[in-house]
Amino acid sequence: RGFGSSPGRLIYLAIGRKAMIGTTEALIIGGVVLLLFGAKKLPELAKSMGQSKAAFDEGLKKGMSSEEDEDEEA
Known part of the structure; x- marks a missing residue:
């Protein structure tokens, strides 16, 4: 089992009704946003x-x- 594969530990961000983002994807997106904009922004x-x-x-x-x-x- 990979990181965030437990159903109870998943974070879901709904985009429309069909696409879902899991915990790993949310962390990656958050990291990219942090790198692009910096902690102060x-x-x-x-x-x-x-x-x-x-x-x-x-x-x-x-x-x-x-x-x-x-x-x-x-």
Whole structure:
């Protein structure tokens, strides 16, 4: 058994509905991000990603509510 092969120890990050990333892949991606951006930039990067996700979610809500309004008018 390899590193992270135990089902109870796996970390899954969902990308859409079909692709899953295991523990090993998540650690490799984290290491690459750390090398690219450095330890000092990571908090800033995480904050901007969180803000981007919040703005995206807000846009989805507005889009869905405008579609519902259009359906009610028709």
